[in-house]
Amino acid sequence: MGAWAIAVHGGAGVDPNLPKERQEEAKRLLTRCLNIGISALLSNLPAIDVVELVVRELETDPLFNSGRGSALTENGTVEMEASIMDGPKRRCGAVSGLTTVKNPVSLARLVMDKSPHSYLAFSGAEEFARKQGVELVDNEYFITEDNVGMLKLAKEANSILFDYRIPAIGTCGAGAAMDSPLQMNGLPISVYAPETVGCVVVDKEGRCAAATSTGGLMNKMTGRIGDSPLIGSGTYACDLCGVSCTGEGEAIIRSTLAREVAAVMEYKGLNLHEAVDYVIKNRLDEGKAGLIAVSKNGEVACGFNTTGMFRGCATEDGFMEVGVW
Amino acid sequence: MGWAIALHGGAGDIPLSLPSDRRLPREAGLRHCLDVGIAALKAHKHPLDVVELVVRELENHPHFNAGKGSVLTTSGTVEMEACIMDGKTKKCGAVSGLSTVVNAISLARTVMEKTPHIYLAFDGAEAFAREQGLETVDPSYFVTPENIERLKQAQEANRVQIDYTQPIQKEVKKDDAIGDGDSQIGTVGCVAVDNEGNLASATSTGGLVNKMVGRIGDTPIIGAGTYANHLCAVSATGKGELIIRGTVARDVAAVMEFKGVSLKEAAAYVVGQVPPGNVGLVAVSSTGEVTMPFNTTGMFRACATEDGYSEIAIWDSPSK
Numbered sequence: 311m312g313a314w315a316i317a318v319h320g321g322a323g324v325d326p327n328l329p330k331e332r333q334e335e336a337k338r339l340l341t342r343c344l345n346i347g348i349s350a351l352l353s354n355l356p357a358i359d360v361v362e363l364v365v366r367e368l369e370t371d372p373l374f375n376s377g378r379g380s381a382l383t384e385n386g387t388v389e390m391e392a393s394i395m396d397g398p399k400r401r402c403g404a405v406s407g408l409t410t411v412k413n414p415v416s417l418a419r420l421v422m423d424k425s426p427h428s429y430l431a432f433s434g435a436e437e438f439a440r441k442q443g444v445e446l447v448d449n450e451y452f453i454t455e456d457n458v459g460m461l462k463l464a465k466e467a468n469s470i471l472f473d474y475r476i477p478a479i480g481t482c483g484a485g486a487a488m489d490s491p492l493q494m495n496g497l498p499i500s501v502y503a504p505e506t507v508g509c510v511v512v513d514k515e516g517r518c519a520a521a522t523s524t525g526g527l528m529n530k531m532t533g534r535i536g537d538s539p540l541i542g543s544g545t546y547a548c549d550l551c552g553v554s555c556t557g558e559g560e561a562i563i564r565s566t567l568a569r570e571v572a573a574v575m576e577y578k579g580l581n582l583h584e585a586v587d588y589v590i591k592n593r594l595d596e597g598k599a600g601l602i603a604v605s606k607n608g609e610v611a612c613g614f615n616t617t618g619m620f621r622g623c624a625t626e627d628g629f630m631e632v633g634v635w
Numbered sequence: 636m637g638w639a640i641a642l643h644g645g646a647g648d649i650p651l652s653l654p655s656d657r658r659l660p661r662e663a664g665l666r667h668c669l670d671v672g673i674a675a676l677k678a679h680k681h682p683l684d685v686v687e688l689v690v691r692e693l694e695n696h697p698h699f700n701a702g703k704g705s706v707l708t709t710s711g712t713v714e715m716e717a718c719i720m721d722g723k724t725k726k727c728g729a730v731s732g733l734s735t736v737v738n739a740i741s742l743a744r745t746v747m748e749k750t751p752h753i754y755l756a757f758d759g760a761e762a763f764a765r766e767q768g769l770e771t772v773d774p775s776y777f778v779t780p781e782n783i784e785r786l787k788q789a790q791e792a793n794r795v796q797i798d799y800t801q802p803i804q805k806e807v808k809k810d811d812a813i814g815d816g817d818s819q820i821g822t823v824g825c826v827a828v829d830n831e832g833n834l835a836s837a838t839s840t841g842g843l844v845n846k847m848v849g850r851i852g853d854t855p856i857i858g859a860g861t862y863a864n865h866l867c868a869v870s871a872t873g874k875g876e877l878i879i880r881g882t883v884a885r886d887v888a889a890v891m892e893f894k895g896v897s898l899k900e901a902a903a904y905v906v907g908q909v910p911p912g913n914v915g916l917v918a919v920s921s922t923g924e925v926t927m928p929f930n931t932t933g934m935f936r937a938c939a940t941e942d943g944y945s946e947i948a949i950w951d952s953p954s955k
Binding site for chain 2: 400401402404406407425426427428429430431432433434435437438530531532533534535536540541542543546559560563564565566569570573574577578595
């Protein structure tokens with residue numbers, strides 16, 4: 311029997327000027343989610359159930375960019391995506407383009423358990439959700455006032471960034487949005503809503519699992535798929551470890567970041583911490599991203615090359631940590 | 636060092652008794668596409684252009700499951716997907732859920748070059764295709780009588796599998812159930828390397844016969860059906876769900892890189908990790924090696940290298 315471990319994240323790429331009370335709010339939510347996960351582990355729920363449970367909680371709370379509180383597309387709508395993977399048999403499920411499903415991660419779980427496929431998207435995924443009887447809500451439910459304001463800022467910032475006659479930084483028009491030269495996914499970081507929530511768990515049987523959920527990128531094109539639902543990019547779990555990533559989706563996809571952590575463990579023989587460091591250092595070209603990971607031995611690790619990542623982790627021996635920077 | 640190219644038209648349970656009226660047009664198609672690719676490489680086209688060009692030809696060929704000739708969803712519609720990746724820059728583009736775009740692979744290329752994103756799907760992808768002026772047609776263009784018949788047979792054989800109220804029988808033999816057995820889980824793909832070691836990979840498919848509407852397979856998923864980096868380019872085909880789980884295309888590159896083995900060894904190892912009967916792939920390395928392993932009965936495939944070697948085959952030994 312091994313030791314359990316759990317880690318959660320609420321996205322990488324945090325505005326350095328984020329007000330203290332928002333930081334505290336985020337930490338409280340991460341702590342609450344960790345505690346939900348810990349109780350589930352203590353009552354012997356398998357890792358796959360724990361990651362689903364924790365990500366549901368993160369989706370339901372409007373604070374982070376997933377489920378309620380999701381970032382908006384260029385049309386002002388919400389299109390959510392999620393994936394989940396069970397290490398022992400590498401079974402997996404993913405969904406994209408959801409507009410009415412309250413908890414995308416649970417639909418991903420149903421795709422894994424109840425369909426012959428691994429990945430369903432858009433109207434087909436919505437139809438499957440109705441047939442499975444999962445909780446549906448109006449698209450309005452997901453849209454927060456904060457995000458409507460952010461979309462407006464994103465559009466202003468983009469219109470400046472795409473106009474090459476005007477220097478990108480420090481010009482008038484976009485106001486606060488342009489104060490920071492830091493960018494994520496092509497947006498000034500003060501406009502960028504941290505992408506993605508995720509959870510990785512190893513239970514005391516040594517089973518690893520990972521789940522990731524997101525509203526995607528603020529001002530994204532309709533139909534855009536990011537890294538979160540892509541097995542091997544945003545989410546991966548196998549016998550050795552479970553990994554969930556966040557950050558610049560396109561950089562994560564190009565480097566198949568989640569699988570990469572497992573691959574250097576499997577083929578190079580590195581341990582979890584070495585693997586996470588190696589991948590963050592060597593695999594992200596110019597991209598910015600972060601990840602959380604657990605190994606079958608009960609180790610937990612996180613790594614990021616962004617200005618911050620909302621994250622928390624806990625292990626069976628009583629260690630618990632919640633941080634942003 | 637030298638250029639090399641490999642392409643496939645799907646792996647699966649292709650019966651050795653495949654009638655010649657089904658075999659010959661596909662062999663001719665493979666030969667034609669191989670010639671197109673070789674000519675492009677000889678004309679010093681970039682591998683990214685070569686794989687796009689070859690996959691467009693394969694998409695236009697009605698006997699392969701991509702573009703015209705795509706298999707049908709459970710609703711009788713076509714939902715195509717494709718993916719392209721450049722080795723050196725690892726830039727990539729992918730599309731899913733297309734119903735009117737003549738050449739899905741060219742839309743994937745356009746997503747890679749003309750959007751800040753990598754992957755567009757369904758209505759958003761269709762709208763983008765129109766905005767970019769790609770050729771579109773009525774969805775009926777893609778539907779062949781053969782595929783209407785295939786869907787009918789699949790639905791008769793698989794009723795239980797698509798009825799969610801029943802317990803799932805995970806390993807229902809969906810291939811064996813279908814009479815002619817050829818290419819119903821097909822996909823087309825091409826990988827190429829030029830004599831400067833530039834690599835590219837492209838894959839395109841209509842997906843799985845009788846698939847659920849909205850189903851995404853391995854083809855458009857970077858690292859699963861398609862992958863290229865500085866070491867090699869890989870395009871996989873077979874049971875999508877297992878290829879996703881095994882991150883098959885990425886793993887060939889990872890095994891080469893982290894274990895320091897040759898392309899052939901890496902590809903053979905990765906194919907061996909997938910349960911028998913489920914996967915095939917074509918791959919080339921930056922040094923001009925080429926390999927085409929599969930653990931299915933057969934795989935429609937072809938390859939050529941600069942030193943004059945060329946092969947067109949379906950089963951284990953090259954067919955006549």
